[in-house]
Amino acid sequence: MKRAKPIDTIYVHYPLGMHVGLQEVLYxxxxxxxxxxxxxxxxxxxxxxxxxxxxREVVRETKASEETEALAxxxxxxxxxxxxxxxxxxxxxxxxxxxxxxxxxxxxxxxxTYKGLQRENLxxxxxxxxxxxNDLDKPAAVADxxxxxxxxxxxxxxxxxxxxxxxxxxxLKAKAxxxxxxxxxxxxxNDDTANQIFRHIEAAYITTATDEDRKMIGELIDRINxxxxxxxxxxxQSLAQRKSTKNPNAPKQPKTPRLPSSPKIPRLLISxxxxxxxxxxxxxxxxxxxxxxxxxxxxxxxxxSRCRRNRGVRDACPICRGRQGRQPSLPGTC
Numbered sequence: 001m002k003r004a005k006p007i008d009t010i011y012v013h014y015p016l017g018m019h020v021g022l023q024e025v026l027y028x029x030x031x032x033x034x035x036x037x038x039x040x041x042x043x044x045x046x047x048x049x050x051x052x053x054x055x056r057e058v059v060r061e062t063k064a065s066e067e068t069e070a071l072a073x074x075x076x077x078x079x080x081x082x083x084x085x086x087x088x089x090x091x092x093x094x095x096x097x098x099x100x101x102x103x104x105x106x107x108x109x110x111x112x113t114y115k116g117l118q119r120e121n122l123x124x125x126x127x128x129x130x131x132x133x134n135d136l137d138k139p140a141a142v143a144d145x146x147x148x149x150x151x152x153x154x155x156x157x158x159x160x161x162x163x164x165x166x167x168x169x170x171x172l173k174a175k176a177x178x179x180x181x182x183x184x185x186x187x188x189x190n191d192d193t194a195n196q197i198f199r200h201i202e203a204a205y206i207t208t209a210t211d212e213d214r215k216m217i218g219e220l221i222d223r224i225n226x227x228x229x230x231x232x233x234x235x236x237q238s239l240a241q242r243k244s245t246k247n248p249n250a251p252k253q254p255k256t257p258r259l260p261s262s263p264k265i266p267r268l269l270i271s272x273x274x275x276x277x278x279x280x281x282x283x284x285x286x287x288x289x290x291x292x293x294x295x296x297x298x299x300x301x302x303x304x305s306r307c308r309r310n311r312g313v314r315d316a317c318p319i320c321r322g323r324q325g326r327q328p329s330l331p332g333t334c
Contacts (some may be wrong), residue, residue: 007198008228010191016183038204046098048193055186067171079118085153094209103144129161
């Protein structure tokens with residue numbers, strides 16, 4: 001009977017970058033071998049390579065692209081122009097020259113509608129800037145802008161807003177054209193493809209007709225297992241480093257010793273002298289106080305204590321006191 005030679009299964013959920021590296025190494029080991037020798041079709045390896053390339057594109061896609069940086073620069077310049085325009089109009093509204101004050105007041109009624117425009121999100125700000133430019137294009141507003149000398153600012157705002165819209169539309173079209181699947185779906189698909197290829201290689205090791213091919217496939221299996229074990233070890237070491245402290249060589253701080261708890265102090269019996277030294281209470285209050293004292297009294301019975309009837313030791317025998325109605329009897333003490 002021919003013995004099988006198994007290949008480990010990829011089941012660990014590696015990070016996307018590490019996973020792409022593993023897939024590329026496995027592809028580099030398997031691709032040089034003819035597909036028919038490992039029971040694969042001619043299209044299996046190229047399709048696997050195409051999925052690996054897609055996963056690599058997902059890894060390389062970053063948020064800080066060139067278009068994103070250009071959009072941020074355009075938006076900052078646009079906010080600067082809007083702030084300058086609003087300040088000029090509000091200063092004109094406070095002018096002591098009547099004609100300038102009147103024009104500034106009419107324009108301020110328009111721009112105050114768009115107060116806080118610079119702090120809005122990009123899509124909302126772009127729409128409101130277009131609305132502001134539309135209001136400032138009206139004949140009355142144009143005349144006031146010309147009299148105040150801020151018409152060039154409006155034209156600058158129109159130009160920068162148009163450039164922002166063009167760049168935004170180009171970026172959105174480019175993103176829609178790529179239409180890459182998610183990294184999780186690609187990772188799962190490539191893992192399943194690699195595991196299926198492993199099963200075909202195992203079957204080819206058993207069913208091959210020549211010893212030369214069996215030796216070549218056996219060496220391939222050994223190399224694949226070595227790569228899988230190395231990646232798994234590296235991943236576990238990275239997890240252990242994350243869980244470790246930031247400075248493992250630093251000496252541990254000694255624990256603060258706990259203070260011993262204070263011993264319990266038993267209640268002391270209140271003597272007659274102490275009772276008489278207290279202020280005089282009314283009879284109902286005095287009766288209630290005496291009941292509390294008797295209820296909280298700690299009875300101590302020494303081995304030499306005997307019943308009051310025999311020795312005359314007062315309050316030494318709980319059973320006798322219980323019979324007298326002062327305290328419940330304690331079994332086994334008399």
